[in-house]
Amino acid sequence: MVALTSLSPAPPRPSPSPATPRRRPPPPPHVIPSPHVRSRPAPTVVSATPGATDGYHSTIRSLNSRGRHVPRKSLGQNYMLNSKVNEELVAAAGVEEGDVVLEIGPGTGSLTEALLAAGATVFAVEKDKHMATLVNDRFGSTEQLKIIEEDITKFNVRSHFVPFLEEKSHHSKKYAKVVSNLPFNISTDVVKLLLPTGDVFSDMVLLLQDETALRLADASIQTPEYRPINVFVNFYSEPEYKFKVERTNFFPQPKVDGAVISFKLKNAGDYPPVGSQKSFFSMVNSAFNGKRKMLRKSLQHLCSSSEIEAALTSIGLPVTVISLSLSLSLSHTYTHTHEEKSCA
Numbered sequence: 630m631v632a633l634t635s636l637s638p639a640p641p642r643p644s645p646s647p648a649t650p651r652r653r654p655p656p657p658p659h660v661i662p663s664p665h666v667r668s669r670p671a672p673t674v675v676s677a678t679p680g681a682t683d684g685y686h687s688t689i690r691s692l693n694s695r696g697r698h699v700p701r702k703s704l705g706q707n708y709m710l711n712s713k714v715n716e717e718l719v720a721a722a723g724v725e726e727g728d729v730v731l732e733i734g735p736g737t738g739s740l741t742e743a744l745l746a747a748g749a750t751v752f753a754v755e756k757d758k759h760m761a762t763l764v765n766d767r768f769g770s771t772e773q774l775k776i777i778e779e780d781i782t783k784f785n786v787r788s789h790f791v792p793f794l795e796e797k798s799h800h801s802k803k804y805a806k807v808v809s810n811l812p813f814n815i816s817t818d819v820v821k822l823l824l825p826t827g828d829v830f831s832d833m834v835l836l837l838q839d840e841t842a843l844r845l846a847d848a849s850i851q852t853p854e855y856r857p858i859n860v861f862v863n864f865y866s867e868p869e870y871k872f873k874v875e876r877t878n879f880f881p882q883p884k885v886d887g888a889v890i891s892f893k894l895k896n897a898g899d900y901p902p903v904g905s906q907k908s909f910f911s912m913v914n915s916a917f918n919g920k921r922k923m924l925r926k927s928l929q930h931l932c933s934s935s936e937i938e939a940a941l942t943s944i945g946l947p948v949t950v951i952s953l954s955l956s957l958s959l960s961h962t963y964t965h966t967h968e969e970k971s972c973a
């Protein structure tokens with residue numbers, strides 16, 4: 630890990646290589662110039678150019694401000710240096726005046742600043758108490774922002790966030806949004822925690838590891854990348870890979886690129902019809918335990934082979950089908966086996 634004290638004080642320079650999305654349309658032009666962060670020995674704390682307003686300088690200045698120079702790898706502290714990426718995250722979520730936004734991990738507050746500038750009221754959850762204090766110092770006087778020091782993976786949306794939404798939205802907006810440059814190591818936990826909250830959030834826009842974003846948004850059935858998490862994501866939302874963000878945009882620079890993904894959260898009425906979500910996802914996990922196994926074998930502990938075959942036939946699938954070939958048609962299998970045939 631590179632300490633901030635060893636950073637070059639030089640302002641960012643445009644990256645020579647544009648960031649190119651793998652499967653999506655070309656990225657917005659702002660992703661192309663990315664700041665170059667060099668690790669060069671320097672005897673003192675990096676000084677920012679007075680009055681500089683770009684993301685690089687305000688991020689470095691914020692990190693320097695409390696003498697807190699070493700970002701913590703365990704907390705995925707890779708800070709955004711390019712304010713244009715923050716603006717594009719805000720635009721991807723369609724944040725506008727009066728919106729209420731849950732931001733996970735505000736860090737130095739660079740994305741927070743863009744959210745506030747768009748007119749949003751922000752509820753920020755930050756696990757690192759130093760960073761929570763830093764953001765509080767930076768924006769503390771505004772009523773548009775509430776910061777709590779907590780681990781998002783232990784966060785209770787209903788008891789902590791919903792009362793805030795009700796107070797701040799004045800009933801003018803029913804739903805809030807989630808916008809975050811997430812620590813890469815908790816992305817799956819966050820997706821699992823927040824996607825089933827379509828009654829609270831309408832949209833979730835996250836900056837994740839590129840590979841994770843592609844896997845969540847674009848994994849195709851009948852490929853090894855297709856996993857239970859894809860059934861989960863498509864059950865609760867409509868995911869869309871937005872654009873790639875080169876690793877050179879972060880400090881410290883991670884070993885992988887990032888990408889922005891959006892999820893349009895579904896309301897409960899739009900979920901596939903299953904009696905119990907818990908037992909449906911337990912069936913999905915069982916089916917994927919034997920990815921190459923036929924469903925009539927991998928689900929044998931739930932129903933007899935003949936019942937499963939009958940359920941598959943009734944929805945037009947061959948009795949020899951394997952889990953990798955199934956999308957949300959699993960929900961129909963579930964309905965037929967559990968509700969009509971009364972399986973265990």
Ligand SMILES: C[S@@+](CC[C@H](N)C(=O)[O-])C[C@H]1O[C@@H](n2cnc3c(N)ncnc32)[C@H](O)[C@@H]1O
Nearest residue numbers: 704707708709734735736755756757780781810
């Ligand atoms: C990738 S940095 C992003 C910081 C800032 N939003 C930015 O764009 O520069 C991730 C932030 O999430 C915080 N964080 C890490 N784990 C967290 C958790 N479990 N709950 C809440 N915040 C967490 C880190 O301390 C850090 O500030």
